[in-house]
Amino acid sequence: QVQLEESGGGLVQAGGSLRVSCVASGSVSNINTMGWYRQVPGKQRELVAGISSGGSTNYADSVKGRFTISRDNAKNTVYLQMYSLKPEDTGIYYCNAVSARNSRVQYWGTGTLVTVSS
Numbered sequence: 001q002v003q004l005e006e007s008g009g010g011l012v013q014a015g016g017s018l019r020v021s022c023v024a025s026g027s028v029s030n031i032n033t034m035g036w037y038r039q040v041p042g043k044q045r046e047l048v049a050g051i052s053s054g055g056s057t058n059y060a061d062s063v064k065g066r067f068t069i070s071r072d073n074a075k076n077t078v079y080l081q082m083y084s085l086k087p088e089d090t091g092i093y094y095c096n097a098v099s100a101r102n103s104r105v106q107y108w109g110t111g112t113l114v115t116v117s118s
Contacts, residue, residue, distance in 0.1 A: 002026045002107040004095045009112030017083045020112055022095030024076040031107075032100035034071060034078040038091040039111075045094065049080060053100070063089075085116045 008020035024031060035050030049059045049069035057069055068081045078095065092111040099105035 002028065002031060002097050002099075004097055004107055004109035006093065006095045006109045006112040009093060009114045011115045011117065012085055014085060014087055014116055014118050016085050016116075017081070018085060018114060019079055019081045020093055020114065021080075022078045022109055024078075024097055024107075028076045030099055030101060031076075031097045032103070033098040035096045035098075036069065036078075036080045037094045037096055038089075038114075039094065040091040048093070050096075051078060082114075085114075087116045087118045090114060090116045 003025045004022055006020060006022045010018065012018050033050055033052050036048045037045045038048045039045040047060055048063055049057065049067055051057045051069045051071045059067060066084045069078065071078045092113050094111045095109035097107045
């Protein structure tokens with residue numbers, strides 16, 4: 001089993017920056033891809049950014065050029081640095097990890113709230 005704990009959410013003004021972090025514990029050697037998802041009330045959870053164990057990244061079109069995902073494998077931590085935040089970036093940000101043994105097995109954190117005021 002893998003446990004994920006997010007931190008770093010909060011309230012920020014539009015145009016500001018924020019970094020959220022996610023620390024993995026447990027069977028961390030079983031983790032392949034990690035990522036951040038965002039969910040707002042009434043909408044499905046959507047992928048914001050992902051990073052493979054080798055460092056390859058992918059981003060949602062809406063955050064390209066503004067968000068950067070990074071990973072410190074020694075600390076079992078994944079970060080999402082967010083710049084030029086917009087009110088539409090508001091949501092609960094969930095950390096996600098995919099099992100290296102079975103890609104259908106995924107782990108989720110409990111989420112951290114990011115609120116961007118206009």
